[in-house]
Structures are given as C-alpha cells and as structure tokens.
C-alpha cells in the first residue's frame with residue numbers, strides 16, 4: 001500500500017515517491033515563526049505533517065524519509081518582539097524555539113532530521129539572491145532592497161492559478177505579495193507592484209539586526225520567502241519530493257519559493273505540494289492577530305493531556321477546516337482511554353495482521369484520518385480476540401498516539417455540564433429525588449460522572 005496525497009499543483013491525488021536512486025523521500029515542511037508560543041492551530045498543521053512522515057516511514061522504512069522543518073527566526077514580527085523586550089533577536093527567538101520544541105515533544109511529534117534556522121543560513125540566501133541578480137531575475141531598488149522580478153518568470157502563479165488581472169500592480173493580490181513581512185518600501189520603488197523582496201535594506205527600526213547584503217552591498221536582512229528556497233536546497237537538494245504547509249502558505253509564500261528556486265537552479269523545485277486546512281474557532285481561523293487562540297499550556301493547565309490535544313487535532317480530515325471546541329478534548333481523552341484499555345488486553349499476542357488493512361487503506365487514501373479512526377474503533381469495539389498486538393502498535397505509531405502517557409484528570413467540565421450539576425445539587429438539597437436522578441442521567445449522557453461528597457460534588461469524565 002502506498003500513500004497518495006492530494007497535490008495542490010496538479011490538483012490530483014498522486015502517490016508520494018522518491019525521485020533519487022537512494023530511495024529517500026525528501027520532505028520539506030515550512031516551520032514556525034518563533035516570536036511567541038505557537039497556538040494549537042499551528043500545531044494542527046505540524047501534527048498532520050508528523051503523521052504524514054510516520055505513514056511514509058512505515059511505507060518506505062524509517063531511514064528512507066528525510067524530514068526538514070525550518071524555523072523562521074528573522075522577520076518583521078520577531079524583530080518587533082525583540083525591540084519590545086529590548087533584547088537581542090536571538091535571545092527572543094531561541095526562547096520561543098525551545099518552547100516550540102518542548103510542545104512538539106509533548107504532542108508526540110518526532111524530531112525533524114534537520115531543523116534549520118534562517119539566521120544560520122544567511123550566506124546560502126545571499127548566494128541565491130546573487131545568482132538571481134546575475135541571471136536577470138532580480139534587481140536592486142533605490143533603497144538597496146533587492147526584489148524578484150515576477151515578470152521574468154512566465155510560470156509565476158501556476159500553483160495558485162492566479163489570473164493575469166489579479167496580479168496587476170495595485171491589485172489586492174499584488175499589495176499582499178509579502179507574506180509574513182509587511183512591504184518595506186512603497187510600491188513605487190518596485191519596478192512592478194507584484195515583485196517581492198529577496199533582501200530588505202536596513203531601516204532604523206531594525207536596530208542591530210543586519211547582515212552584509214548581496215554583492216557586499218547594502219546591509220539588511222533576507223526576505224521571508226528566500227529562506228525556504230535556500231534551506232531546502234542545502235539540506236535536501238535541488239528537487240524536493242514533498243513540500244507542505246498550511247493553506248495560507250500557498251500564496252504568496254510557496255508561489256514565491258517556486259519562482260526563486262526554479263529561476264536560480266534551473267530545475268523543477270517540488271514534485272508534490274500538499275496543503276492542510278486550518279483550525280477554526282467559532283468559524284474563524286485561529287490566529288494570533290484575531291486573538292482567538294489556545295496554546296498547549298493553556299489546555300494543560302485546564303487539565304487536558306497533550307495526547308488528547310493531538311487526538312482532537314487529528315480527528316478531522318486534514319484537508320477540511322476543523323472547528324475546535326473544548327468538548328472535543330473530552331471525547332479525545334475517552335477515545336484514548338479506550339485504546340489504552342484495549343492495548344492492555346492484547347499483551348503480546350499475535351493474530352491476524354491483515355485486520356488493520358482498512359485503517360492503513362484510509363490513511364493512504366489522502367490521509368483520511370477520520371476514516372482510519374472509524375476503521376480502528378470498529379476493530380476495538382469487536383474486542384481483542386485475534387488481534388495482532390504488533391500490528392496494533394504500528395497503527396498507534398502511524399497516528400503518533402503514545403498510550404503510555406498517564407491519564408490526567410480533566411478538571412474543567414464544559415459550562416452545560418456544570419449547569420446540570422448545579423441543578424442536580426439544588427434538587428438534592430430540596431430532596432427532589434426524581435429530578436436529581438434524571439439530571440444524573442443527563443450528566444452521564446454528556447460523558448461526565450457526578451460524585452457526591454458531604455459538602456459538595458466532583459465532576460469527573462465518565463468511563
């Protein structure tokens with residue numbers, strides 16, 4: 001069985017394959033910007049990618065997948081944060097990088113084979129910019145910034161299927177062709193409004209953040225897009241087998257990466273593009289700018305186990321938006337408890353290794369995780385007879401579910417359940433036993449148990 005993923009470039013479902021004779025799948029996943037704690041929306045993307053990597057490792061062998069995930073440690077946001085805290089840039093980014101790594105570990109993500117940071121690859125980025133200038137794909141603007149000349153690459157816009165008119169200077173798309181960075185110069189200084197920055201000349205607000213620029217001129221810093229072109233080339237080579245990120249990266253970031261890499265290297269940049277969908281809160285994308293986010297710490301402080309967070313973030317189809325609710329964490333904790341109990345019953349028994357084929361078939365079919373979980377639980381519900389323990393463990397590896405994690409008590413019941421509990425407590429005080437019993441049933445139906453004490457009650461997740 002082979003993993004097929006929807007390819008955003010060809011818009012078809014295609015198998016992931018290794019192009020090089022060594023059979024290694026070269027896999028690049030755009031990483032986080034490290035200026036604050038990543039939110040669980042970001043982690044949805046990274047957990048989905050970790051799952052892809054696990055499924056590929058099971059298919060190709062663990063030494064046949066090379067997974068690189070970068071760290072963006074210089075851009076407008078990181079510089080702004082360092083300035084705000086009056087600390088060196090690296091101090092700020094290192095702190096949040098460490099936090100990101102710790103959260104990834106807690107969420108069961110395997111370490112990337114390489115985790116390169118943009119500021120550790122300035123010469124590689126300068127080199128690419130110089131090649132692009134030499135080949136006539138880039139030019140220096142009046143302020144010393146260097147821009148990629150979008151006109152010079154006729155293929156531009158193929159990934160995102162941009163229409164000509166949408167790319168006209170002054171259009172919303174052209175104005176937005178910056179990504180994480182805001183435009184550093186007026187549109188007038190670019191030859192064309194769609195051109196994007198490869199190098200950003202130093203400005204006073206950048207403070208101490210600057211490096212010697214391309215051709216030894218104009219100190220400044222690299223633009224955001226060039227880092228991924230340079231770091232993927234250094235750590236994976238000219239052509240990647242798989243390149244991924246959240247859907248918001250498709251334009252302009254990935255479109256710009258293609259332009260930079262193909263114009264510089266003269267060969268195809270990426271053989272397979274995969275983009276996963278966003279985590280929403282109340283129908284809106286979870287994001288730092290909207291402030292509608294949860295961090296892992298916030299959830300663990302409420303008593304939720306990181307593994308339950310992983311489960312909840314994986315429970316929806318990766319290419320569909322997923323609305324996050326705290327209730328989904330209770331369901332996830334229950335599901336994991338079921339898996340843990342089932343695993344305990346298996347011991348090291350051997351059984352029918354083909355039993356889990358439907359689970360792998362769903363995973364291989366465009367990472368249909370809900371389908372795979374459905375197939376898994378239909379086996380779990382039938383009971384442990386004839387189930388092969390080792391194959392079950394392979395399935396757990398694919399999902400990244402660590403069942404050894406101790407179950408954490410979930411202290412915070414949702415508001416509806418607390419309201420029912422309050423009503424039941426009042427009914428009990430009034431010795432209205434039929435109402436109290438009916439409410440107990442409702443609380444149970446919501447997945448909670450109300451344990452009475454002399455002077456009050458505790459709410460615990462059922463089962």
Ligand code: AMP
Pocket residue numbers: 030031032033034040041042043044045245246247248249277278279280285286287
């Ligand atoms: P950033 O740190 O902003 O560069 O984002 C890191 C990754 O998280 C990118 O792949 C984004 O596409 C992804 N991302 C950002 N917001 C969300 C969200 N609400 N749901 C899922 N992925 C997201």
Ligand code: ZN
Pocket residue numbers: 029030031228253
């Ligand atoms: Zn990137």
